[in-house]
Amino acid sequence: MDFSPLTDAIASRFYDKIADICDNLMLHVAAEGIVFQCEWPYAIHLLGHIYAGDINSARFLWKSIPSEIKDSQPELIAAWRIGQKLWTRDYDGVYEAIRGFNWGPQTQPIVAAFSGKSAYCSSAAGRDVTVQTESYTKKMFQLLLDAYSTISVQDTALFLGMSEDDATKYVLQEGWILDSASRMFTVKKQSIVAEQKLDPSKLQRLTEYVFQLEH
Structure with a gap:
């Protein structure tokens, strides 16, 4: 499965495009009858909707994910915890959810950009870069x-x-x-x-x- 458009968007910090890219890829592979559940980047997809402020789509995606996938991906559960706090307008809880998980190299810059905190991630050249956006x-x-x-x-x-x-x-x-x-x-x-x-x-x-x- 070609995730290069998604990888390029993350590398370029176009986090607002993540949700649309993932939605389109999901529709494409579903139309082709490809089984993608185990390898699909659900946490990134979910964070894409959260970053874009589309909590309704985030909830729909969460509900559509099989239970066995949720149980096997702690980062996915952590991403949805942010969505839950946003849905209930528990603003302090949003920050607690962000700080309460050790995010991976792909999700960390997205979460850092969303929260507005400066975070460091490893660039392709092996240098530390600061990620800070709207x-x-x-x-x-x-x-x-x-x-x-x-x-x-x-x-x-x-x-x-x-x-x-x-x-x-x-x-x-x-x-x-x-x-x-x-x-x-x-x-x-x-x-x-x-x-x-x-x-x-x-x-x-x-x-x-x-x-x-x-x-």
Whole structure:
């Protein structure tokens, strides 16, 4: 079975393409009547859906995997544990699931990229490279921006999966304000400046409407 498109995507850090590549490969081999269950990279396939934020597809894939495969692949179970925590919105549990398994050389960079932590993996040249991309941590930070105007240091650290010191440094760099006495952050909302272009026809109708009101 040719997994080179998948291998190339992982090597190039195109983790957002993993799920589609695996889905297409699975459809192809199924159409050819090829038996692939034992050698299929289920953990990578599952992590691909998780990385893409498609938890529904991750759940469907998990349910379709035979029990004997699940029982024989601890890394697959560990990958689904991340999916379970996301499904139940157990944000602190997501980080615990990530940290609670010794990931293999192929899955480690995917998990590291997803979590937003810097991780080291061996490159083809035998050198250590740092893997860091758009991350779950950044997504969680955006959630905090949208949901809170004030939040405790403890809860912030919980959501971001960091120590309280690291979480404090992280959000202070984003302009948040810390009240040391209450240990509460004031959340700095991101300002969105939208350029509004007025349609000439709308301007004409507005002018006519104002004229009617005045007369």
